[in-house]
Amino acid sequence: MLYSMLYRFIALSVLVPFLSSANANAQTVVEPPSAAADQAAGDAIESGLAEVAAASDLDETLSQSLTELYKQAKSYQAITASRTENAKSFRQMSDTAADDIAELSTQLQSLPRLDVDPVSELTPEQLRQESVSIQAEVETLSEKIKAEVSEPAARQKRLTEIPSLIAEAEKKLREVQAQLELPTPTTEEPIETRARLVRTKSFAAALQAEVSELKAEQAAYLATVDLLPLQKQRDERRLQSLKERLERVREAAVAQQQESNDAAITSLKRAVANATPELKPIAEDNLRFAEERLAMVAETADATALMSKLKEKRTEVEAAQIASEDRLDAVGLTQAMGQLLRSKRDEYRKLRLQFEQSTSTEEKTAAYQVASFELEDRLADLNERLVSAASEDQTSERELLSAQRDQIQETLQSQNSLLQTLLSMETENRQLQQAIDGYIAFVDKNVFWIRSAAPVSIREVYEIPQATKWMLDVRNYKSLGKQFVSGIISRPIASLIGAIAVLYLFARRGTFRQRISDSGKAAESWNAKFDSTTQSLVATVMLSSAWPALAAFLGCVVICGSADTLFTRGVGYALIYVALFTSSRHLLSQTCRDGGLADKHFGWSESLRKTLRINLRWYTNLDVLIVFAMILFHQHPDATVRSAVARFSATLLFLATSVFHHFIARPSSPVYSDVRRRDPDSKIYRFRRVIWAIAAGLPMMFAILTLLGYLDTAYRLGQSLQSTMLLVVALVVAVALAFRWLHLQQAKMARDQALAMRRQKLAGEENESGGSLATDVGIEIQKEAMQDLPALSEQTRKLVFVIASAAGIAGLSLVWKDVLPAMEMLDRFELYSIGTGDAIDRVTYRDILLAIIGIVATVIAVKNVPALLELLVLRRTGLDSGARYAMTTILRYVLTIGGVILTLNFLSLPWTKLGWLLAAASVGLGFGLQEIFANFVSGIILLLERPVRVGDVVTIDSTTGVVSRIQMRATTVTSWDRKELVVPNKNLVTGKLLNWSLSNVVNRLKLDVGVSYDSDVDEVRAILQSVVADHPDVMDDPGPLINFETFGDSSLNFVVRFYLATLDRRVGVMHEVNAEILKRFRAAGISVPFPQRDVHVVRQADIANPSSPGEGPNIHQASHNGAVNSK
Structure with missing residues (x-):
C-alpha cells in the first residue's frame, strides 16, 4: 500500500504541470468521429479511387499522385479505427477500476488455498499429471508476476511522456484544421481538391483519435494506480499456494513410491531368506537392485526439489534486475538507489556461492551413465539365461530371474529419470549463475561511481x-x-x-x-x-x-x-x-x-x-x-x-x-x-x-x-x-x-657459428649457403643458413616486448574493467549495421578499435613471429636453409590471411558468405591478373615442393646460373656473367628446368689436352692420370677416365673426364687441374703444340713458263706460328 501511495504521488506530481496546458488546448479539440462519420469517410475514399480510375483524361503522373493521396487516407482511417478501439479499452479500464479494486480486495481476504485439497487419495499417475500441470501453471504465473513487477515503472514513465505527446498531437491537429479552412487554390482541379480534402480530413480524424487515446490512457493509468499492487499481490498468493500444492503432490508421490518400494524390499528379503544356496545370489542381487532403486527415487526427489528452488531463485533474480532497471529509468542514480543496489548485489553474491556448481554432480552424472550401460548389458545376458532356464525343474530359478529382469528394468527407468533430473538441475543452476552474474555486472556498471557514504567530517x-x-x-x-x-x-x-x-x-x-x-x-x-x-x-x-x-x-x-x-x-x-x-x-x-x-x-x-x-x-x-x-x-x-x-x-x-x-x-x-x-x-x-x-x-x-x-x-x-x-x-x-x-x-x-666457421676454414671449405661456385663468379645469393644474430635477437626482443605489452594491456583490462569501462562506452556508439531481421550485427567504435588493434598485431606478428620460430624451433631441427626459408615464408602468408580474417570479423563483414563476390572477383582476376596469381601460387608450390632452392645451379632456356632469390612473384637467377635473369615462378613450375644440384650434385668435368706428335702416349696418359688422381676434390668412385681420342692436325688429342662431389668448386678445380697438367708436362719435356699449316705459294710466271715439264710451283713451308715465309 505504501508503494502504491508513493507511486500515485510521483505520478500526480509529474502530471500537474502538464494538465493545465493540456486542458487549455483541449477546448479546440473535438471528439473523434462517430461510426457514421467513419462510414462516410470510407465511402468517400472508395468513390474517390473509383473516380480517379474512371478519369481517362488524367495524365499518368497526376493519376498516381491522386491514388496515393486516397491510399494515405485509407491508412489514416485504419489508424483511426485502431486508436478509437484502444481508447475504448482504456475508458473501460477507468470505468471498472473502482469495482476491480473492491473485488480484488475482497478476493484477497478470502482467497482459497490449494494446499488444503487432499492429494493422498490420488493414484501415482494422477499425481504425476497433477505435478506437471501445476508446474506449468507456476511457470506461467511467474512470468506474469515478473511483468507485473516492471509494469508500474513502465506506466510511470509513460505518464511522464503522455502530456508532451498530447500537446504535439493537438498542435498538429490545429495546423491541419487551419489547412482545411484555407480557400481552394484557383489552379487546382476539382478532382485534386476532393482527394486532398479526403486525405487531410482522414489525417485530422487520426490525430483526434490519437488525442482521445492518449487522454484515455492517461486516465486509465491514474485510475488503476491501486489496482496493480492488488493484482500483483493476488498473483503472488496464487503462486505461493501453487508451490505449496506442488510440494504436497511431490511428497505424496514420493511417499507412495516409498511405500511401494518398502513392500517390495520386504518381499525380496523374504525371498532371500527362503532361497536355496544355489539361487541365493540371484535373490540377493534382486534385493540390491531394489535398494539402489529406492535410493535413486529419494535422490530424484531431492534433486527435483533443489531444481524447483533454483528455478524460483532464478526468477527472483531476473525479476529483481528488471525492477532495478525500471527504477533506474524512473528515479535515476541516487545515493539511496546505489545503496539499495549494492545490498542486493551482496545478497546475490552470497546466493551464488550457496548454489555454486561443483564437480560432484558431473561425476555423479557420468557414473550413472556408465552404470546404465552396465545394466543394459546385464539385462541382455539375463534374457539369454531366461531362455536357457526353460525346463520344469528350473521354475524357481526362472521366477527369480524374471523378478531380476523386472528389477533391472525398473532400476533403469529410475536411473534415467534421475539422470534427466540431474541434467535439468545443472542447466537450471547454470542459468541461475548467469542471471546472478548479469545482475552483478549491471550493478557494477551503474553504481561504481555513486557515493556510498557522506563526505569526510x-x-x-x-x-x-x-x-x-x-x-x-x-x-x-x-x-x-x-x-x-x-x-x-x-x-x-x-x-x-x-x-x-x-x-x-x-x-x-x-x-x-x-x-x-x-x-x-x-x-x-x-x-x-x-x-x-x-x-x-x-x-x-x-x-x-x-x-x-x-x-x-x-x-x-x-x-x-x-x-x-x-x-x-x-x-x-x-x-x-x-x-x-x-x-x-x-x-x-x-x-x-x-x-x-x-x-x-x-x-x-x-x-x-x-x-x-x-x-x-x-x-x-x-x-x-x-x-x-x-x-x-x-x-x-x-x-x-x-x-x-x-x-x-x-x-x-x-x-x-x-x-x-x-x-x-x-x-x-x-x-x-x-x-x-x-x-x-x-x-x-x-x-x-x-x-x-x-x-x-x-x-x-x-x-x-x-x-x-x-x-x-x-x-x-x-x-x-x-x-x-x-x-x-x-x-x-x-x-x-x-x-x-x-x-x-x-x-x-x-x-656454434664461430666453431662452424673455424672448422670450415681448417678444412678449406666455405659455408654451404653461399656456394663457392657463385662466389667464384661474383654472384651474391640470398643467405639463409647463417643467421644475422644481432638482427634476429633484436627482432625477438621486440616481439617479447610486444607480447609483454599485449599481456599487460589484457591484464589491466581485466583488473580495471569495473573501473574504466571504456570499451563498453565505445560499444554504445553505432557506426553501421550489417544484416537483416534478427541477424543484425552492429559495428561500433569498439569494433573499429579492435580492428585497428588486429591490424597492428598482424603487422607485428608478420615481421617478428618468423624470427621467433627460427630461433625457438627451426634452428634445433635438421632442416636445411631452404626448408627453413620455405616454412618462415609460408608462416608469413598464414599470419597475413589470419589477420585479414580477424579484422573482417571485428568489422562484422561476412567474409564466409561472400562467395558470389569471390566468384565475380575470380572471373575478373582470371582475365586481368591471371599471370600474377599464377606466379603467386607457383611461388607457394616452389616453397613447398622445392624443385629449386636458393643457391642451386640451374639451366633455364640455355642460361645457366645460380638461384639467388625466390620471391612471391618471380625467382632471380644470376648467370656467370653476373646478369640477373628474372624468371616468373610459373615458368619454373610448368616449364622445363635443369637443376644441377637438386638431389644429386655429383657432376662430371671434361678437359681436352693436346700434345705434340713426338710425345710418348703412355707417358702422357700416366701424367694425366696422376694429376687427376692427386687432386683432393676429384672423386675416386666413379673414377677418372683418360682416353687418347683422336689425331689432330697439330697434336695428339687426349680427353680427361673426372667427377666432382659438388658444384661448389667446379671453376676452381678446372683451373687447378689445368695448371698442374702444364706444370707436369714442362717438367717431363712434353710440349703442347701450336696449330701448324703448310702453305703452297704459286707465282704467275712459273705458271706461264714452266721450267720443265712436270715442274710445279715453289713450295714454302709455313712456320709453326702460321706466318708465311717467301723466298
Whole structure:
C-alpha cells in the first residue's frame, strides 16, 4: 500500500504541470468521429479511387499522385479505427477500476488455498499429471508476476511522456484544421481538391483519435494506480499456494513410491531368506537392485526439489534486475538507489556461492551413465539365461530371474529419470549463475561511481575510541584463539600439511640464499646455461614466500573454524589479504638482493636495485598495517565506525602508494637510466614524465575520492591497484627472464657459428649457403643458413616486448574493467549495421578499435613471429636453409590471411558468405591478373615442393646460373656473367628446368689436352692420370677416365673426364687441374703444340713458263706460328 501511495504521488506530481496546458488546448479539440462519420469517410475514399480510375483524361503522373493521396487516407482511417478501439479499452479500464479494486480486495481476504485439497487419495499417475500441470501453471504465473513487477515503472514513465505527446498531437491537429479552412487554390482541379480534402480530413480524424487515446490512457493509468499492487499481490498468493500444492503432490508421490518400494524390499528379503544356496545370489542381487532403486527415487526427489528452488531463485533474480532497471529509468542514480543496489548485489553474491556448481554432480552424472550401460548389458545376458532356464525343474530359478529382469528394468527407468533430473538441475543452476552474474555486472556498471557514504567530517574522529575499544577487546582475542583451534580440529590434515609447508619455507631460508648465491656465480661463466637462472628463480620465489605463506595459512585456519565472529572473520580475511599484498613486494625485494636474479642474471644496475630495496622495505611494512586494519574493520558491526576506519586506512594506503610510486617512477629514477642503457630509443624513457605523473597522480586521486565519500569505489580501486602491482612485478620478472634466455641463446648461437666457421676454414671449405661456385663468379645469393644474430635477437626482443605489452594491456583490462569501462562506452556508439531481421550485427567504435588493434598485431606478428620460430624451433631441427626459408615464408602468408580474417570479423563483414563476390572477383582476376596469381601460387608450390632452392645451379632456356632469390612473384637467377635473369615462378613450375644440384650434385668435368706428335702416349696418359688422381676434390668412385681420342692436325688429342662431389668448386678445380697438367708436362719435356699449316705459294710466271715439264710451283713451308715465309 505504501508503494502504491508513493507511486500515485510521483505520478500526480509529474502530471500537474502538464494538465493545465493540456486542458487549455483541449477546448479546440473535438471528439473523434462517430461510426457514421467513419462510414462516410470510407465511402468517400472508395468513390474517390473509383473516380480517379474512371478519369481517362488524367495524365499518368497526376493519376498516381491522386491514388496515393486516397491510399494515405485509407491508412489514416485504419489508424483511426485502431486508436478509437484502444481508447475504448482504456475508458473501460477507468470505468471498472473502482469495482476491480473492491473485488480484488475482497478476493484477497478470502482467497482459497490449494494446499488444503487432499492429494493422498490420488493414484501415482494422477499425481504425476497433477505435478506437471501445476508446474506449468507456476511457470506461467511467474512470468506474469515478473511483468507485473516492471509494469508500474513502465506506466510511470509513460505518464511522464503522455502530456508532451498530447500537446504535439493537438498542435498538429490545429495546423491541419487551419489547412482545411484555407480557400481552394484557383489552379487546382476539382478532382485534386476532393482527394486532398479526403486525405487531410482522414489525417485530422487520426490525430483526434490519437488525442482521445492518449487522454484515455492517461486516465486509465491514474485510475488503476491501486489496482496493480492488488493484482500483483493476488498473483503472488496464487503462486505461493501453487508451490505449496506442488510440494504436497511431490511428497505424496514420493511417499507412495516409498511405500511401494518398502513392500517390495520386504518381499525380496523374504525371498532371500527362503532361497536355496544355489539361487541365493540371484535373490540377493534382486534385493540390491531394489535398494539402489529406492535410493535413486529419494535422490530424484531431492534433486527435483533443489531444481524447483533454483528455478524460483532464478526468477527472483531476473525479476529483481528488471525492477532495478525500471527504477533506474524512473528515479535515476541516487545515493539511496546505489545503496539499495549494492545490498542486493551482496545478497546475490552470497546466493551464488550457496548454489555454486561443483564437480560432484558431473561425476555423479557420468557414473550413472556408465552404470546404465552396465545394466543394459546385464539385462541382455539375463534374457539369454531366461531362455536357457526353460525346463520344469528350473521354475524357481526362472521366477527369480524374471523378478531380476523386472528389477533391472525398473532400476533403469529410475536411473534415467534421475539422470534427466540431474541434467535439468545443472542447466537450471547454470542459468541461475548467469542471471546472478548479469545482475552483478549491471550493478557494477551503474553504481561504481555513486557515493556510498557522506563526505569526510570531523565527527568521524569521535569514532576512534570505539574502534580502539573493539580492537583491544580481550573477548575478541579469546574467540580468535578458539576459532584458530576449531579450524585446526575441523581440518587436521590440511592444517598439518600447511604447517609443515610453512615450517619448511622458514627452515630452508639459508639454503635458498646459498642456492641464489651459487646460481649467481654460475651465471657469470662464459658457457652459462639457463638452468642456473631457473634455479635462482625458484629459490627466490621460495625465499620470498615464507612470510606471505605464514599469513595465508593463519588466515585460512581462522576462517575455517566453527566459532565464527565478526572479529575472527575480519582477522582471517585480513591475514589473507596481507599475504596477497606482500607476496609481490617480497618477490621483487628478494629479486633485487646482492648476487640474486636482478644482479647476476638480469644485469640491473646497483643504483636501481638499491632504490627498489629501500623503498619496498618501508612501503611494505607500512601498508601491511594499513591493509590489515582496513580489512579487519570492514567486519565491524557499527556502520559508522566501519566507514570512518575504511576512509582513514584507504586514504593512508593511497597516499603511501603515491609516495612510493614517486620515488620509483620520478624522472631522475635509475629505472630510466637502465632502460636507456639497454635501448637508447626507448619510449619508456621518452615518456618518463608522463609515467611519473600517472603513477603518482592516480593514487592521489583515489585518496581524494575516498575523502569525498566514495568508500566502496575506493575499496575496489585499492584491490585493482594491488592487482596491478602484482601484474607489473610478474611482467617485469617474465620479460627479464625472457631477455636472459635470449641472451644465452644468442651467445650459444654465436659460439656454434664461430666453431662452424673455424672448422670450415681448417678444412678449406666455405659455408654451404653461399656456394663457392657463385662466389667464384661474383654472384651474391640470398643467405639463409647463417643467421644475422644481432638482427634476429633484436627482432625477438621486440616481439617479447610486444607480447609483454599485449599481456599487460589484457591484464589491466581485466583488473580495471569495473573501473574504466571504456570499451563498453565505445560499444554504445553505432557506426553501421550489417544484416537483416534478427541477424543484425552492429559495428561500433569498439569494433573499429579492435580492428585497428588486429591490424597492428598482424603487422607485428608478420615481421617478428618468423624470427621467433627460427630461433625457438627451426634452428634445433635438421632442416636445411631452404626448408627453413620455405616454412618462415609460408608462416608469413598464414599470419597475413589470419589477420585479414580477424579484422573482417571485428568489422562484422561476412567474409564466409561472400562467395558470389569471390566468384565475380575470380572471373575478373582470371582475365586481368591471371599471370600474377599464377606466379603467386607457383611461388607457394616452389616453397613447398622445392624443385629449386636458393643457391642451386640451374639451366633455364640455355642460361645457366645460380638461384639467388625466390620471391612471391618471380625467382632471380644470376648467370656467370653476373646478369640477373628474372624468371616468373610459373615458368619454373610448368616449364622445363635443369637443376644441377637438386638431389644429386655429383657432376662430371671434361678437359681436352693436346700434345705434340713426338710425345710418348703412355707417358702422357700416366701424367694425366696422376694429376687427376692427386687432386683432393676429384672423386675416386666413379673414377677418372683418360682416353687418347683422336689425331689432330697439330697434336695428339687426349680427353680427361673426372667427377666432382659438388658444384661448389667446379671453376676452381678446372683451373687447378689445368695448371698442374702444364706444370707436369714442362717438367717431363712434353710440349703442347701450336696449330701448324703448310702453305703452297704459286707465282704467275712459273705458271706461264714452266721450267720443265712436270715442274710445279715453289713450295714454302709455313712456320709453326702460321706466318708465311717467301723466298
